[in-house]
Amino acid sequence: MRRFSWFNATSLALGFAFLYIPMIILITYSFNESRLVTVWAGFSTKWYGELMRDESFLDAAWVTLRVAVVSSTIATVLGTMAAYVLVRGGRFFGRTLFSGMIYAPLVMPEVITGLSLLLLFISIGLDRGIFTIILAHTTFSMCFVSVVVSSRLVSFDRSLEEAALDLGCTPFDAFRSVTLPLIAPAVISGWLLAFTLSLDDLVIASFTAGPSATTLPIKIFSSVRLGVSPEINALSTILIALVTIGVISASLASKHRITQQKRDERLAEQAA
Amino acid sequence: MSVARRSLIWVPYLWLLLLFLVPFGIIFKISLSDIALAIPPYTPTLDLSEGRAGVTAFLSQLDWENYIFLTEDDLYWKAYLSSLQIAVISTFFALLVGYPIAYGMARAAPEWRPMLMMLVILQFWTSFLIRVYAWIGILSSEGYLNQFLLWTGIIADPLQIMNTSTAVYIGIVYTYLPFMILPIYASLERMDDSLLEAAEDLGCSRMSAFWLVTIPLSRSGIIAGCFLVFIPAIGEFVIPSLLGGSGTLMIGKVLWEEFFSNRDWPVASAVAIVLLLILVIPIILFQRNQQKEQEADA
Numbered sequence: 001m002r003r004f005s006w007f008n009a010t011s012l013a014l015g016f017a018f019l020y021i022p023m024i025i026l027i028t029y030s031f032n033e034s035r036l037v038t039v040w041a042g043f044s045t046k047w048y049g050e051l052m053r054d055e056s057f058l059d060a061a062w063v064t065l066r067v068a069v070v071s072s073t074i075a076t077v078l079g080t081m082a083a084y085v086l087v088r089g090g091r092f093f094g095r096t097l098f099s100g101m102i103y104a105p106l107v108m109p110e111v112i113t114g115l116s117l118l119l120l121f122i123s124i125g126l127d128r129g130i131f132t133i134i135l136a137h138t139t140f141s142m143c144f145v146s147v148v149v150s151s152r153l154v155s156f157d158r159s160l161e162e163a164a165l166d167l168g169c170t171p172f173d174a175f176r177s178v179t180l181p182l183i184a185p186a187v188i189s190g191w192l193l194a195f196t197l198s199l200d201d202l203v204i205a206s207f208t209a210g211p212s213a214t215t216l217p218i219k220i221f222s223s224v225r226l227g228v229s230p231e232i233n234a235l236s237t238i239l240i241a242l243v244t245i246g247v248i249s250a251s252l253a254s255k256h257r258i259t260q261q262k263r264d265e266r267l268a269e270q271a272a
Numbered sequence: 273m274s275v276a277r278r279s280l281i282w283v284p285y286l287w288l289l290l291l292f293l294v295p296f297g298i299i300f301k302i303s304l305s306d307i308a309l310a311i312p313p314y315t316p317t318l319d320l321s322e323g324r325a326g327v328t329a330f331l332s333q334l335d336w337e338n339y340i341f342l343t344e345d346d347l348y349w350k351a352y353l354s355s356l357q358i359a360v361i362s363t364f365f366a367l368l369v370g371y372p373i374a375y376g377m378a379r380a381a382p383e384w385r386p387m388l389m390m391l392v393i394l395q396f397w398t399s400f401l402i403r404v405y406a407w408i409g410i411l412s413s414e415g416y417l418n419q420f421l422l423w424t425g426i427i428a429d430p431l432q433i434m435n436t437s438t439a440v441y442i443g444i445v446y447t448y449l450p451f452m453i454l455p456i457y458a459s460l461e462r463m464d465d466s467l468l469e470a471a472e473d474l475g476c477s478r479m480s481a482f483w484l485v486t487i488p489l490s491r492s493g494i495i496a497g498c499f500l501v502f503i504p505a506i507g508e509f510v511i512p513s514l515l516g517g518s519g520t521l522m523i524g525k526v527l528w529e530e531f532f533s534n535r536d537w538p539v540a541s542a543v544a545i546v547l548l549l550i551l552v553i554p555i556i557l558f559q560r561n562q563q564k565e566q567e568a569d570a
Contacts, residue, residue, distance in 0.1 A: 004376075008380070011373055012377065029409070085281050098288070109551070111544070112299075112507065113548060116296055123412060141286070202400075224401070
């Protein structure tokens with residue numbers, strides 16, 4: 001029996017107001033006519049137009065998107081391999097070090113990760129640019145992917161894989177036709193997490209980007225330092241809208257999958 | 273061992289060795305070097321062409337000078353202390369704000385919970401930079417908060433919140449709140465409600481049942497949430513540099529400026545190594561808490 005009290009209702013209302021009012025203000029004022037961001041002067045979409053005409057924002061957005069797609073894809077492959085090895089790999093030389101290196105980047109301050117990678121790139125003479133940002137983002141986001149995927153690998157029944165092997169599958173076939181479909185939701189959410197982390201990252205990108213490549217967060221940060229601007233409000237609104245669409249469709253998809261799974265289970269029970 | 277299995281292990285292993293572990297070796301080495309007007313801006317650099325003599329000459333030039341410098345200059349230890357203080361205070365407030373929200377979510381009707389959960393996750397997935405940026409407009413002296421307070425007549429002159437430590441606390445609590453809410457919610461959600469009924473049957477008031485049953489049972493969630501806010505808050509750079517003023521010292525910002533403005537790479541590296549040493553203790557405690565919880569689940 002769960003009792004939902006007035007205290008609960010009030011704390012939820014105040015809590016979600018705290019979480020969302022700043023963003024609602026941001027979105028509202030992106031439609032403000034005036035350049036003075038704190039004074040409302042009527043509805044207008046002109047800042048969106050200004051934003052679209054600003055080449056430097058579009059360039060930065062394009063760089064960010066390319067970095068995010070490439071780094072999150074490599075990170076998903078590497079992170080899934082790492083998770084599989086850690087959960088199913090048994091014992092091997094240096095396993096403790098390996099799992100330490102998977103968990104450490106999760107709690108490492110970004111300034112340290114950024115600084116250390118930059119010093120590496122400089123000492124091996126690698127020119128900084130899009131390529132080095134991709135290397136940096138892949139490194140820290142593969143660890144997040146690996147944690148997400150290994151929590152899924154731990155929770156499912158190993159005997160399914162063993163059955164496939166007993167029935168004559170090669171280990172690779174067993175992985176492809178049994179393990180991979182079972183962990184697919186975790187692999188997809190790992191990719192999404194890696195993608196978002198890469199889109200969002202300012203600190204590590206600033207260290208590893210060098211002068212030739214500018215990502216969207218770097219661009220936003222340098223203009224935000226000068227104060228609030230209506231173009232940035234418009235850009236923020238677009239980004240918030242994209243994330244909202246993403247999160248809502250992901251949760252609808254998972255709801256759909258759960259209902260389908262329940263229906264399958266019911267049908268299986270009826271058949272039995 | 274098959275080739276396939278070996279490559280499965282070695283590809284991610286080598287990647288992390290080269291791009292995670294080796295860079296730390298480099299940071300450590302540079303923290304023992306001296307600043308120089310050269311490219312790269314430190315000395316000595318390893319010259320392998322001279323063979324063993326080169327290596328010895330290289331090693332003999334490394335020293336702990338930069339670490340001694342960190343202890344001598346007020347700026348650094350004050351920055352470490354103030355980062356710790358800001359992290360502790362913001363963690364406390366995040367707990368104070370986050371717990372009632374998590375508690376309300378766990379008490380809400382089951383059909384509402386996925387929706388509430390999604391609202392927390394949505395805030396968390398929104399760009400970090402944008403969430404910090406949103407507060408600049410609210411807290412500045414002609415910002416929305418001051419406009420509102422002046423309009424209601426609560427204050428006569430605008431409050432100076434922007435560029436103070438208060439703004440940094442608000443920023444940290446706001447951006448890291450989901451990290452506090454989600455683990456606490458997870459531990460409250462799987463709590464067995466019959467325990468509360470038992471407590472009340474045995475004569476507990478609702479309030480004392482909350483303190484004696486609910487809080488202890490959500491302990492692992494509270495601990496996990498606190499570490500998830502505390503650990504990243506110490507090394508935070510974006511929040512103090514956008515919301516804090518010159519009076520707010522945080523070590524992440526000091527490291528950034530040492531590197532980008534002063535171009536003193538050896539000192540920046542030493543600052544990073546000391547920060548890591550400070551973080552080792554909370555990280556180990558956090559790992560222990562997580563391990564205990566996993567064992568309790570199993």
